[in-house]
Amino acid sequence: MKLRRILVTLAMTPAIVGLAAPAYAAAPAVTFTRIQYNSPGTDTRSNASLNAEWVRLTNNTTKAIQLKNWTVRDKSNHIFKFPAVTVPAKANLYLHTGKGTAYSGHIFWQSAAYIWNNTGDTATLKNTAGKTIDTCTWKSGSTPTNC
DSSP states (O other): OHHHHHHHHHHHHHHHHHHHSOOOOOOOSEEEEEEEOSOSSOOOOOHHHHHTSEEEEEEOSSSOEEOTTOEEEOTTOOEEEOOSOEEOTTOEEEEESSOOOOBTTEEEOOOSSOOSOTTOEEEEEEOTTOOEEEEEEEOOOSSOEEO
């Protein structure tokens, strides 16, 4: 009889432990990892200065991710809609504010004005369904912020 109680107790332990374990949300597949929101030097609005303002996104998975029709936006509702761009597994993608031609790991907003507010802003990444995937908020400063 004692053996039966022990076996029943052992059999039920994983179920009880499973119920008691907290649920953790999976980390987003793509996240903001760093944002240079204040272009170094004087704000001249030159294309070089605009492109020194950037957002770095990181694919945290072991598979490539297609970002076509995903969006990045700021609190003022400037919206960038991704073209057909694939971020390889465990790789970064830089989104520069100014004009330019995409090349490996770099794409361009094609804006003639700065996007990110130096005194505080929030970057929001949304998928094609409009679901918020990640956000990054900062207060002020002149150096890149880690998200």
